[in-house]
Amino acid sequence: MSTATTAGSGSSGWLSRERTIAKPGFNRWMVPPAALCVHLCIGQVYAFSVFNKPMSLLIGGDQPAPADWSIPALGWIFSIAIVFLGLAAAFGGAWVEKVGPRKTMATAALLFGGGFIVAGFGIATHQLWLVYLGYGVLGGCGLGLGYISPVKTLMTWFPDRPGMATGMAIMGFGGGAFIASPLSVFLMNQVGVAGAFFVLGVIYFIYMMVGATIVRTPAKGWAPKGYVAPTKSKGLVTSANVHVDEALKTKQFWLLWGVLCLNVTAGIGVLGQASLMSQEMFPGVITAAAAAGFVGLLSLFNMLGRFFWASTSDYIGRKTTYMIFFALGIALYAAVPFAGQIGSVALFVLFYAVILSMYGGGFATIPAYLKDVFGTRYVGAIHGRLLTAWSVAGVLGPVLVNYIREYQIASGVPKAEAYTVTMYIMAGLLAVGLVLNLMMTPVDEKHHLAAEPATA
Amino acid sequence: MAQNESTTTTGSAKLYLAWAFVGVPLAWGVVMTLIKAMDLFAG
Numbered sequence: 346m347s348t349a350t351t352a353g354s355g356s357s358g359w360l361s362r363e364r365t366i367a368k369p370g371f372n373r374w375m376v377p378p379a380a381l382c383v384h385l386c387i388g389q390v391y392a393f394s395v396f397n398k399p400m401s402l403l404i405g406g407d408q409p410a411p412a413d414w415s416i417p418a419l420g421w422i423f424s425i426a427i428v429f430l431g432l433a434a435a436f437g438g439a440w441v442e443k444v445g446p447r448k449t450m451a452t453a454a455l456l457f458g459g460g461f462i463v464a465g466f467g468i469a470t471h472q473l474w475l476v477y478l479g480y481g482v483l484g485g486c487g488l489g490l491g492y493i494s495p496v497k498t499l500m501t502w503f504p505d506r507p508g509m510a511t512g513m514a515i516m517g518f519g520g521g522a523f524i525a526s527p528l529s530v531f532l533m534n535q536v537g538v539a540g541a542f543f544v545l546g547v548i549y550f551i552y553m554m555v556g557a558t559i560v561r562t563p564a565k566g567w568a569p570k571g572y573v574a575p576t577k578s579k580g581l582v583t584s585a586n587v588h589v590d591e592a593l594k595t596k597q598f599w600l601l602w603g604v605l606c607l608n609v610t611a612g613i614g615v616l617g618q619a620s621l622m623s624q625e626m627f628p629g630v631i632t633a634a635a636a637a638g639f640v641g642l643l644s645l646f647n648m649l650g651r652f653f654w655a656s657t658s659d660y661i662g663r664k665t666t667y668m669i670f671f672a673l674g675i676a677l678y679a680a681v682p683f684a685g686q687i688g689s690v691a692l693f694v695l696f697y698a699v700i701l702s703m704y705g706g707g708f709a710t711i712p713a714y715l716k717d718v719f720g721t722r723y724v725g726a727i728h729g730r731l732l733t734a735w736s737v738a739g740v741l742g743p744v745l746v747n748y749i750r751e752y753q754i755a756s757g758v759p760k761a762e763a764y765t766v767t768m769y770i771m772a773g774l775l776a777v778g779l780v781l782n783l784m785m786t787p788v789d790e791k792h793h794l795a796a797e798p799a800t801a
Numbered sequence: 802m803a804q805n806e807s808t809t810t811t812g813s814a815k816l817y818l819a820w821a822f823v824g825v826p827l828a829w830g831v832v833m834t835l836i837k838a839m840d841l842f843a844g
Binding site: 374378379385517520522523525526527555559631632635636638639641642644645690694 | 838841
């Protein structure tokens with residue numbers, strides 16, 4: 346079989362791929378916690394907004410002083426981090442394939458933890474460029490490398506259930522904010538904003554290094570008991586491998602790029618505006634505090650959906666899973682205005698909970714979809730390049746929701762009804778995604794690597 | 802070279818410790834979020 350163990354990093358040091366090869370008797374269930382050590386940390390990025398207000402009052406205290414940083418200027422920190430996440434995942438994927446998971450996780454730990462420390466100095470000396478450089482550039486690169494670092498390793502350990510395995514890790518990314526948000530608030534109250542960055546940098550570095558320490562790759566020829574690697578392709582599931590550079594020349598890569606982009610666009614636009622939308626659609630019913638609870642609940646379903654849908658896809662297939670995302674998503678987005686019209690908060694929450702579970706599920710199921718279509722060998726690098734769809738959706742989704750809402754309100758539409766058109770447009774985007782998913786076919790054999798069985 | 806998970810020698814304690822290391826903070830975060838989410842249904 347073709348495993349990660351064959352491609353050496355050219356070094357026999359502790360960080361090398363060779364030193365991560367599991368000894369006989371190693372329990373593969375040790376690997377998901379290693380992946381979670383990384384993903385729970387980098388998932389902090391979803392909670393970065395907790396720093397915005399305190400960072401805008403560093404000089405003025407209770408009221409912003411003229412020299413204080415503005416909220417739009419602070420907003421760039423998150424944006425830069427997401428851009429560098431996409432760039433690192435896209436361009437670092439091949440390097441990740443070469444050096445293996447431990448060196449990648451350790452590098453991600455150094456970049457992400459170190460990025461916090463550099464940003465902390467920027468806050469302490471009130472130099473915004475240092476924060477951009479620290480959290481945005483360094484931290485963003487750590488995010489990208491950390492995100493893709495365990496994907497292939499998990500798939501090689503769990504060839505029988507690749508969706509579940511990667512779903513667990515990517516669930517951690519969704520859950521990281523739950524830990525980071527209250528922890529950051531606590532630390533800021535204890536040691537100030539800069540101090541919180543220093544402490545978080547150290548905590549995240551250590552935590553991610555634990556993951557790098559316990560991660561293992563399977564020895565050559567290893568397979569779980571009873572698992573027989575397929576020797577023939579079946580439907581979309583290939584027994585061959587496609588090189589990462591070759592994958593970009595296939596229509597399947599771009600179809601999946603579109604599938605991920607559209608699924609994320611619909612979800613991320615709503616997630617970013619959930620608080621305001623819930624209050625405007627149910628004026629006087631959903632308060633600001635209740636809206637914060639609503640956002641928390643959506644984040645919870647976003648996290649749980651990652652594990653649930655990715656695991657389910659192992660049984661019903663990736664294409665079917667995405668068909669459900671798109672078909673059910675269309676119905677639910679179209680039904681949201683109805684929930685608003687009849688004033689049913691319960692239905693509104695239920696619809697969005699399911700929608701956000703499928704948003705998370707889209708992220709978590711895509712690595713296994715790529716493995717099915719392109720094989721295991723370069724799946725980490727291919728996944729990294731596909732994540733550029735996330736960067737595009739991260740801009741497209743919020744812009745669509747915000748722009749349409751403002752246009753509607755400017756046209757005299759009541760705030761409670763300003764989201765109706767948006768919901769229908771989101772349903773339309775998902776309809777396009779449905780068509781793209783329907784167009785998915787197996788990759789032509791001319792793109793396959795010669796004699797490379799896609800076993801794990 | 803198939804292996805049976807049930808016959809592995811990786812210590813169970815190490816396995817539990819690894820899962821607790823990631824599970825406990827995550828569970829704490831989820832509980833904190835749920836407490837916050839209760840406000841949605843408080844009124």
